[in-house]
Amino acid sequence: MSLRFGILGLLKYKSMTGYDLQKTFNSSLQFMWNAKTSQIYRELKTLESQQLVSSSVIEQESKFDRKVYTITTKGNEAFLRWLQKFPQDLNAPIRDEFIMRIFFSEFMDDDEVSFEIRRYQKQQEDLLQILNLIQNKAELDAKENSYERSLFYWLLTIKRAMKSIEAEKEWAEESLALIESRKG
Amino acid sequence: MSLRFGILGLLKYKSMTGYDLQKTFNSSLQFMWNAKTSQIYRELKTLESQQLVSSSVIEQESKFDRKVYTITTKGNEAFLRWLQKFPQDLNAPIRDEFIMRIFFSEFMDDDEVSFEIRRYQKQQEDLLQILNLIQNKAELDAKENSYERSLFYWLLTIKRAMKSIEAEKEWAEESLALIESRKG
DNA sequence: AGGATCATGTAACCGGTTACATGATTAC
DNA sequence: GTAATCATGTAACCGGTTACATGATCCT
Known part of the structure; x- marks a missing residue:
């Protein structure tokens, strides 16, 4: 919709x-x-x-x-x-296959889980890079075409994506450490 | 699927x-x-x-x-x-109506945008509370039914949700400040 | 010459949402 | 009594995905 x-x-x-x-x-x-x-x-x-x-x-x-x-x-x-009519519930429905797989990871080898989390971490880093490029492009674009006002909100949404990816990266790092430490 | x-x-x-x-x-x-x-x-x-x-x-x-x-x-x-067969691309497709509305917020009054972001922030706080309850319940549940191994991964997924909600809250706080400071 | 990108779509399928329908049981 | 919860579904619709189809133009 x-x-x-x-x-x-x-x-x-x-x-x-x-x-x-x-x-x-x-x-x-x-x-x-x-x-x-x-x-x-x-x-x-x-x-x-x-x-x-x-x-x-x-x-x-x-x-x-x-x-x-x-x-x-x-x-x-x-x-x-x-x-002008925001919905009451502002939370986006979540459908995240990766994290569902982590939820069920007790049925996998720890090493395989670590491997997949590392892969995930890498993909998040790649996304961050793309977001950086988009941010730079947005700033240039807005100056050239005088979109100053829309740029402000565009940058807010980019910042939100970045923060959320940073959180994912941190989670991945910590999770890898926890899996490692549980081995001993 | x-x-x-x-x-x-x-x-x-x-x-x-x-x-x-x-x-x-x-x-x-x-x-x-x-x-x-x-x-x-x-x-x-x-x-x-x-x-x-x-x-x-x-x-x-x-x-x-x-x-x-x-x-x-x-x-x-x-x-x-x-x-055992994780997909190549681990990123969940995003469909977030709220943030799309923020993207287009230049067409709204700043005060209305602030109002909606505050509402969003409140909803994130409510979610955090629910997650805390779920976490406690998970720990109890696992001890009672000796799900210790599955508990580990369950807690990882809960932690991820918490981290990402914390990031959202932070973003909301910072965005509200930015909108406020832009007024002057 | 050949591959990437530009450009516009169609068809079938599948998964998710909304609305409807019904009725028993439990707790206050 | 009555509201909440337990419990099981059906039907229609809508939005998203996959696969197919075609061909020009641009860059090297």
Whole structure:
């Protein structure tokens, strides 16, 4: 139910093709929402049928056509109505396969568990690096296009992702130590 | 795809009814996986048709019947096969409506944003309290039923949830301060 | 020449959510 | 008496995933 509003929100900044939308999702909203290409195209079709977005085909010489989506007045209203009504329960539902596997790890060898936790730790470090790049890019982007006001909140969401990844890394480190010390 | 293995894993500890399974989910796996009652009953039916679990109706005098599910040998094998093959990518897909709304908060009044972040902070504190209760209960439970080995990993998963909630709380505190300081 | 990326989709499936339905038992 | 909890489900819908399909353009 929120994907549609993610799309509408991004289109408020700039009109885009489905392809661009997915790219933007992956470089800004990826730490809050995941979306597959197929889902975006389907959602755009629905949004257009409800007149929340409109599309126009842009012809380009030497390149093939692009179908650019623009948010409509009606779409803008729907977006703002959604934004101003936060749900009562603000906690995101969790579905984390990795931690469920850790929960059941008594049925595995400790060494294998350690191996997987180390792998997890590594992946978190990689994510941190990506987040750093995104943060730098966000700051540049905002200065160039004078998005100063939106930058503030964008940086808040990036900081949240970073903090949470730092916590995961710490947990991994401590858990590895605990597993090690339990051996003796 | 992981719900089925969550069910199988829990049934390894104890045979249960669908109702009990949901209760157990809510007091142990709730910070890793969410499941609705209807989904559990549907999944149990599927699991039974594949002979991964079996059911027997227990008649009770003065009470009505209970349909108790037990994991089969085949189910046990399937569970262990799943457990020993961790996916390459260990990151859980994120779908967090709250933080997406924060991302778009430039279109809201700062005071409203602060209000929602405070509400979020409060909800995180409530979760921490619940986690503390769960942790205490887990420790008691494990001692009574000699689950010592599974307790170790259970506590690891609880600690991870706590750490991540602490990080959220910190983020909320810092964000509120930033929003406040930006006013001047 | 060949691989990466741009670009736009469709179809089928599967898993999760919402709403509905029913009724017994227990604790206050 | 009545509200909460125990207990078991069904049906319809919706959103997300996987796999397929196609072809142009850009970079090396």
